[in-house]
Amino acid sequence: MKGRPKSRPFFISSSDSYPAFLIFTALNRKLKIMAIIKPFRALRPQPALAKEVAARPYDVLNSKEAAEAAAGNPNSFYHVSKSEIDLPEGTDIHSEAVYAKAAENLQNLQTSGTLFHEEQPCYYIYKLVMDGRSQTGLVCASSIDDYNKGIIKKHEFTRPDKELDRINHITTTRAQTGNVFLAYNDVPELNTLISHWQQNQRPVYDFTAEDGISHTIWVVNEASVGDEITRLFAEKVPATYIADGHHRAASAALVQKASGEDINSDANLNYFLTTIFPASELAILDYNRLVKDLNGHSKEDFLSRLEYDFTVEAVGHHEQKPAMLHEITMYLDHTWYHLVAREGTYSADPIGILDVTILQNNILDKHLGIRDPRTDKRIDFVGGIRGLGELVKRVDSGEMQVAFALYPVTIQQLFDIADSGNVMPPKSTWFEPKLRDGLLTHLI
Template identity: 65%
Template sequence: MAIIKPFKALRPQAQLAKQIASKPYDVLNSQEAKVETQGNPNSFLHITKSEIDLPESVDIHDQQVYEKAKENLEAFVKRELLFREAKECYYIYQLIMNGRSQTGLVGVSSVDDYENDIIKKHEFTRPEKEQDRINHIKTSGAQTGNVFLAYRSHEGIDALIEKWKAAKSPVYDFTADDNIQHTIWIVNDEKAVEEIATLFEKEVPCTYIADGHHRAASAAKVRKAIGSDAKEGANYFLTTLFPSNQLYIMDYNRLAKDLNGLSAADFLKQLEQKFEVAPATSAVHPAGLHEFGMYLAGTWYKLTSKPGTYTEDPIGILDVSVLQNNVLDELLGISDPRTDKRIDFVGGIRGLGELEKRVNGGEWAVAFSLYPVSIDQLFAIADTGNVMPPKSTWFEPKLRDGLLTHLIYE
């Protein structure tokens, strides 16, 4: 059964929460982070994207970047922008986006559960992204990025969380610049804390990584690297757990750098063997399973899978698998999307205009829009021990970094 523990969060002074809270480190590149932090020296991006405070000549994976993150974190504490909770607590985190609300429980989950598959995975990770977080956690001593976990909805847990929300005032409540509202309550009553832990231990047999495979894997590898000197904090990692009936998955789209030596005309001809290909007058948002959009040479196309391009098993039926097997691998020679530099991934929150922009810029040759994976598909794949192709799911809204941080050396 799932082990969820309270913890002593490092968190902002209430009046500074909106300034400090930042978008997750992995949804912004360095240049975007610099723009985001202009005029705001209190942004948590100075810790999660600390290369913004170093010369551009410094590689973003250089040890100087991680040392700067540690320096900036210590400075935030010294300036009393952040403080450590006096006792172990749970936290309730509600997000509202476009009128749709979802509420999760923040605690720390067991690294042992991760390694023993009580925390289930549905994706492999990319080695260079893992190593980046390993270096960041080891050097800073902090898990600054939240792992987004899902569990099958449970009426008792839902009722307990809603009761606490109704009875207590939030410690943080603000609307960020992207119009997403973030509200956090502290659960510091010992009876309530014990009741939450017991409910999960008795009623939730497993949890599922929805977003944050790299952060979870890195936490486990950091503990292993520390070895016998590891403090208790390293045995757990920062997680927010959401019931499955509140989650929203968006599309996660693909870009390929080149056409593997094919001309655009030849590529289209090859596609017609596996797909019905029809030019479109505007960007294509797939309307259902086995339908794709493609942007090539200034034109959008609608692709519809022909029989034989997919199977009925949990992995083979996914559109990310259909695209990977029949196009990216077979036609473009991108056999390992985890490591191949000729592929990139664009979350649906950026819109299809981002795909057009990047292809029109000349760095990428073709883009594909996909129909989103469902939460039931995710659970089915994880339960059977299978994995999706990387970057198959994009969850929105995103949790903000900096509101709740877990320290591993204490």
């Protein structure tokens, strides 16, 4: 079945044989509201092999790190997501050989029985626990039509080179191996339903990875429960928000567009792999900056210039995290400084109020000559998961000259910016913990 026939009346009776998600899809597309999701037949590992298969997202580690992580483990999903590790050293990671090797390795994992294809479409519940804090999301297939129409909201620009990499990976493997992390405003009925399933069913996967993060997954394989999940999203969730995975989402949409597939059909190609979390369970970490030089200024001149827009206080050698909004901490010449933005250095609009914008406009651009942080080679970014020690190490080594630590963006700020149709400055948010690749793959 490829979708609702065009000649068929819009209203669908309960006696029709259409899957529930197609009924809700038809209703939603007619009304142009609410989120469209559906269950899918995941390609997933045998339970005993889940920990061996699970891999960190492809874009959070380099080829050398992936090779070390996969050493001696033929079941590691890095052989698919970072397949250059199985080719001669120095191979261009964007070459055709790398994508072909990924497809070969994915097929081998299926042929060996390490991975198997779910017999029926299911939803999946994915719980992560890190440092005692847990978050639980729904793994599903989200509509590319929703992405195109802005029901799935974005807050970052994407780069064509990164899109092309994922396009080539998807089209060669015929699979979406990277999960897109979405968020939504809490729906109590959904929270209750998901919690009830967790309490009354055994998980299929339950392990703690080497980094101490635990991963637990349940399969929702009862049609009535799946239908209720679909209905609740159709009725209660007007929008979802991309938290992490803008390039994965954009690439899936471009693959669909290039295929010529009817967007109104239920083809797998019209959906992409997502895990959707309620906003109340999410935490955003800081995303910090390092700069190679002071743009020709002496330390004394640079500090003096900062006082036009900030109160500047030297606070010693111990690591200093910002304690509130509009406070930035800076590490320069073995000393930490508190920089508090003066009134008038920022606006009240959703973008202008962000600390990353204050830093960009009043320090990076104004004094350090970094106008486009996406392309300038003098700046680097460090996710808060690495801690302030990483900033200190790289400045003290002489690799960088100055570091800036930022107060984290809130989930509500992210929602406000996405709702306004604006985008955040690059590298504004860092989400932890990360979903693992390989546990649930969406075949197209």
